[in-house]
Amino acid sequence: MKNILKYISVLVAVLLLASCDDYLDVNTDPNNPTEVSPDLVLATAQKMTAEVLSYSDVQGKRYATLANVLMRNWSQADGYNWYPDEFRYNVTSSFFDRVFEDSYYEPLKNYTVLVNLEDTKYDYYKAIAMIMRSFHFQLLVDTYGDIPYTEATLRGENATPVYDDAQTIYEDLIVQLTAAIDVINNAEIPVAVGIDDVMFGGDMDQWKAFANTVKLRILTRQMSMSGRAAYITAEFGVIAAEGSGYITDNAAINPGYSQQAGKVNPFYMEAGFDEGGTVTMTNNATCASDHVINYLTTTGDPRIDFIYEEPTDGHLGVVQGLLDYDTPTPDAFVFDKVSNLGPGILKGHTQDLVIYSLAEVYFNLAEAAQNTYVSGNAKDFYEMGIQASFDYLGAGDATAYYGQAINNVAWSSSTPLEAIITQKWIATNSITAEQAWFDYSRTGFPSNLPVSLTATTADIPVRLMYPASEISANGANVPTQPNVFTTKIFWGN
């Protein structure tokens, strides 16, 4: 027994010696850091913003597809089954669920990392992140109504965030944007933001203007509501007093897109040409609807040749939801006979990805001026909006176009709101079409949009359903699924 104890104690001694503490200190990931500087996070978050609005490399479709199909900008060529659910308005809890999910766990997650920075030297980063958070939360409210906001993006701190009231969120977004401008103005010895800001290159004046421009969008959306005039007036007063004005060019993201695998502008990569220069399936599958071709043709709109590519036999759109493509003429709608996306939209592998167009800024100002919230002439803003759209598409001078005495073309021949919203629809086609969708829900313009042949409802949905993941993981908080065809977001009532 004594011997045994002796041997055992030797063994224990040897093993303890071998097991000195640092033997176990190998739990540091050599390939993934636990802390990174804010510049690396900002560029990532902005790149993700671009993807939420266009396409992602994971399960592709995001806002661009949703809105362009719903707004009849896009239809489908023969031989493809690219948009069956979109044409059926088959809004279920899995319909475009990635719009909700990606917004939170991609850009908003990373912007929140920046907002949470404690060191005041990063105030510029913090302010940019606050502005971009407001930008995204507005999109989410416009798409879903009530959403997680005050308790959102807390990660492990709150796995089941409550849903906040849509209008209350809207009001807080304005507060946050004002606060963001204050953070910029009051920053002491801030670290300068540089090329890692892939929207404005660290130009903080532009960020202040963009904060005001996001406010402009938020306020414009509420202009059809009764009883909001005093609030809107007051907030435009704040903007005017602040003095940075609005952006004067398209707000666009470009981290340095290039013609290489994984680095192409995501819209161009999916709906245009891949890094090898090969036309994509989505490009072949996607074409104009007959309605939009007819509309642009009958209004003498030269932008038709820039938004859409003219086939050899002239522009041809396809009725949404067409099932029998071959009657009466076989192969009449194959992809090389229909109007696919054109050169004003598909500019190149390295093109900027617009998240807020200058045209929309002017149309929003036109509506604000029309309602006397801002000074200036609504007609001027309206025509500047059309010209900005022509400029972006490369369609030249717009004077002759908006000089035509056609309803919703010439200001003088039109009802102001209908003309502004209709022109916003054309100007955002294949760029930021979700803005046209929200305004259509709000105003009913453009009027006389036909429904898809496979639709079983009289009109398009006004919102999306909460995703299945929320019902599964946040069932206690997620509201009852609304009627997506009739229950408008608060600003539509």
Added chain:
Amino acid sequence: MKKLTIFLAFLLFVGFSVQAQMQISGTITEDGLSIPGVSVAVKDNPTIGTSTDMDGKFNLTVPSTTEVLVISFVGMKTQEVVIGGRSVIDVQMEADVLQMDEVIVTAIGIKREKREITYQTQKVIDSELTKVAPTRAASALAGKVAGLQINVQDNGVNPNSQILLRGTRSITSNNEALIVIDGSIATSAAFDDLNPNDIAGLSVLKGATAAALYGSQAGNGAILVTTKTGSGADKFTVGINSSYTMEQVAYMPDFQDQYGTGWEGAYDPIENTNWGPRFDGQIRQVGPTMPEGYVLETQMIPYAPADNNLLNFFETGNNLTNTIYMTGSTEDSKFYVSFGDQRANGIVQDDTYERNTFRINASKKIGKIELAINASYLTDKTDVVGDDIGDQDRPLYWFLLNQSTNVPLSEYSDWSNPESYGYADNYYNAYYQNPYWAIGTNRNMDETNRIVGNFSLSYDILENLNFTGRASVNDSWGTGKNWRASQTYDPVLQSAAGVVNSFVEDYEFQKSIYTVDALFSANFDFYDSFTLKTIIGGSSYSESLRESGYRADNLSIPDFYDLSNGTGSVTGALINDAMVDGHEKRTFGFYGDFTLGYNNYLFLNFSGRNDWTSTLDKDNRSYFYPSVGLSFVATDAFEILKSGDILTFAKVMASNSTVYNDLMWYQISERYSQEVGFPYGGVNGFDLDNTAVDSEISKEKLNTTEFGASLGFLSGKLFLDFAWYKTVTTDLITRTTPSIASGALRYLTNIGELEGTGMELTISGTVLKTKDFRWDVNLNYASSETVVNEIYEGLEEIAVFTTGQYGIYAVVGEAFPQIKANVYARDPQGRIIVDAASGNPTTEDGLANLGKTTPDYIVGLGTVLSYKGFSVSGTVDYRTGHVYYEEGSDAMEFTGRSQASVSANRQDFVIPNSVIETSPGVFVENTNIQISGGRQSYWTDAYNDVKENYVKDASAIKVRELSLNYELPKSILSKTPFKKVIVGFIARNPWTWLPEENRFSDPEFNNQTSRGGNSISSNTIGVGGYLASPPTKSYGFSLNIEF
């Protein structure tokens, strides 16, 4: 030959002994039949011993002072024989009806008599394992062990299996059993890399109690693999095991054969889908219209079903394996050396696999010290069709499902010939490339190597004190290259075809696992009636991986697959597009095991282990866990039980144990990784992990209670083993699915409780036995169910894998894993509610629970009939009570090949037993509103959206193995140089019965499981379908010759 023996013995270890000797020989028999392999040893010095040869004969040189020999054999009563001056000793053995003295290898290689063990284990010996010459040992275990579920997940040339013991215990962590090879912790990949012919036997430790001494990895039970150590008793044996099998598709999914190529009811010569008109036998164009003067005419074929157009795509695969082995032993040394060669050709043309295995096992005893080395080396080479085929990056099977019913696919095999219809420009299908082209232009090739070896030393310090030390290595490394050729098309002939871009991916990896064990064991007897067996030891484990993967796209030089050939920058090809990945994990632990025996019929066992791990927080990385067990041999305590000759022995046992599991490496902190696409020029970007981590994250706890009984009846003709267990897992380390609005897809935390219960019953016995004829049967039954007791406040379920429309979930109050899918909205009477406008069915808002994916129970039946030299054996198993999601048939809906799509003759119809909701809660029978789009869009859109349609009964009866062997009689062999010749006809998976509603694929196949990791999908059990090729069956011949 003798020279070689001497040389090998010298090579391994050298030993001398000089002492007065005497020679003893004899024959050992039972019921007049000679028994090979019986151990004969000197009682006073068991290191001197031998075992009987094929004829039951032995020859042993012993010191002249020797008085008593010990004769022992598994299943026989051990006898002590007094030599009494004899030089020839013949012994009659008696069956040990108790089998209580059977020695079981338990955790850490501890050997214990069965009577002492307080939990159930089961042995599988080599002859049961290799009867049908399996290429992977795991697949040969199916149906043979109660509570062991082997899921063969694909049938490629180098297949994977998932090994589950007693169901699941964790929602998102690994549930696979621990593999231990020759006493050292290994991996399931190392198990697959073993040559099955080298395996002497397996011991299956079913529960955490049995395996607790292995520490944190033991929570899922363990399979202890022992390789052959050498036998032959002073003889040198050379043998060859050979087999040749052919592999064929067993069955294809059930396709419709009434409608062919087309879209929305109209014929279309270039479509991949089958939405055309009904077959009419007319000669019609398929493929592009060829211009005048072109090398080919426009292709015209009858519009009629092409019989077996997909089945004929597959070839008959074959598999040739050869193992040469040499083995021998002397009194104090043993060795076993083997070389194995496997060459396989898959059922997909050009899929090949080759591997070579080498093994040296040797041991030598010198006085009180025994040294042993077990080492194997494997090298293999895989060359299979790629899985990112075409412009949509699809697997090969996708291209088969996207074929027209009327097109005879096998006529397109000449894909590289510009004058063939199989050539890319001429091919009929405008949207999906020719599968034969895919084989030639998409390859995944890899070469891997593995060394598994250990070195052990056993030292009998004192008569009752032994020290054993063991060091092992499990090292694997390899390289891989995946490539795809580019494909462009003639713009006139193929205007709609998607251009395919080329790429090459280059991989390397090196993974190392080192373990060291050291333990003392000491045995004491006291007060006559008591025994105490103690073990005290320690072990350490370290694992490291480094892997890299790079990808270059759009290659400049055709058919030159090197990273330098890409245009644009090289990107990462590992998970999350990483270029380099790696990890390191280390643990060590100390353990003690004490078994107190009373009168050799009552045993009380205590054990405990303390672990330290690198993966937990520094202040929290040490933890202790105990277990306790009791075993009682009632028939020895109360002899009266044996009266009446019915009950021959009875043992009951009970145990309880706790095991803690730690985290995986680096999981404890939230990390960033480079975002896809970055760097863009000078701008770099990092993304915060999509998994949020609980700052308090800690270990999880498994507690297992087990009761069991082993009974023997009718003097050893019938045995019955029974076990009931309950495993409660608390504080589960789980990657939960939080609200994504939290900014995370996963939240890693300790949550909730899982409770698994199950029962196992094994009945084995000899039905009939005469001098020449013997019939043995083994029947095993195991039921198990794991229920989610709680997750955490406010969270009722966790998605392990989901597409949003279907997935695998853990749901509170339901069995795990659970399939959820979107389902038809139904009225209170269960009738489908249709939309009054379209006539199409409506669906419920969320997803519904549609059943669990592990079986209620598995019944396995094995039987062996032998008559003289002939023996017939078979293994069958039946699994039922579970469902699976058929992704293949889901994918098939779009292509119009499903039987469902022709169930209404492609017409609009009124959904039977459907209702319309006229006002909330008021349902009126629908008699006249037809679905819309019956010719196509109803099926591709509305029907396909209801994923309930693809949840199928996963029940199956499978004949896993069938063999007929004939061993040449000694009378013939004596005139030849051979000592043993056995020829066999073998079949693997020759028959499968599936329920009526599953006419698609093998429900065991799995699309989602990634092996051995903590990836969120590793428990995605029950999502199968189209990623694997169709199920196969194999048959062929085997040959075993010994010289």
